Amino acid sequence: MDLVRSDDLQAEARRTRDVVAAELVALGVAGELELTGATSLPGALTRGDVDLHLRVPADLFDETVGLLRTAYPVASPTAWAATLAVFGIPGTLPTGLAVTPVGSEHDVRFVTGWRELRNRPELLEEYNRLKREASDEADYEERKSAFFTALGRAGTAYP
Structure with missing residues (x-):
């Protein structure tokens, strides 16, 4: 698996987040868009991809997913x-x-x-x-899932 330092991609990742944020506004999507994943963390290793997390009010989740299906x-x-939908962004x-x-199991796990x-x-x-x-x-996906599951079991909770 080819890995690069996130520091080399952070500016492009932020630009990607900003472009997607503007697209979401144009679609009428409400929610909080966050840059997440390895490209959001200085010093992290990444496969060179950008991860974005859109947190929406629970009562708007299905409607939001429907809107996003028309665009991505x-x-x-x-x-x-x-409580999780994933889209590819060109x-x-x-x-x-x-x-x-917001507040769902997947939301808490990501945040x-x-x-x-x-922080650690x-x-x-x-x-x-x-x-x-x-x-x-x-192997990577299996290890990553176990890692984040262990973080959740360690008692950390979203405030």
Whole structure:
């Protein structure tokens, strides 16, 4: 798996977030768009993709997903759940948009996990090591899921 330092991509990742934010406004989508994932963290290793997280009011989740289906291709359909939708965003860097209702299990997992990585350098190093040691894409995805599940079990909770 080819990895690069996130620092080299952060400016482009922020531009991508800003472009998508403008597109969401034009679509009439309400919510809070965050740059998340490795490209949001200085010192993180990344595969070179951009992760965006759109947090929407729970009562607008289904409507929002419907609007987004008209604008973006569905991505990772096997990852979809009652409180998670994922879309691919065309652009210079591969970009995924995860959509969650605020306060849902997936929302808390995303927000808490990335906050912990941002605030605890030892966790970021562990996450980087997990990426370096993964034998292939499937191994990486399995390790990453276990890592974020363990973070959730450690008692961290979204305030």
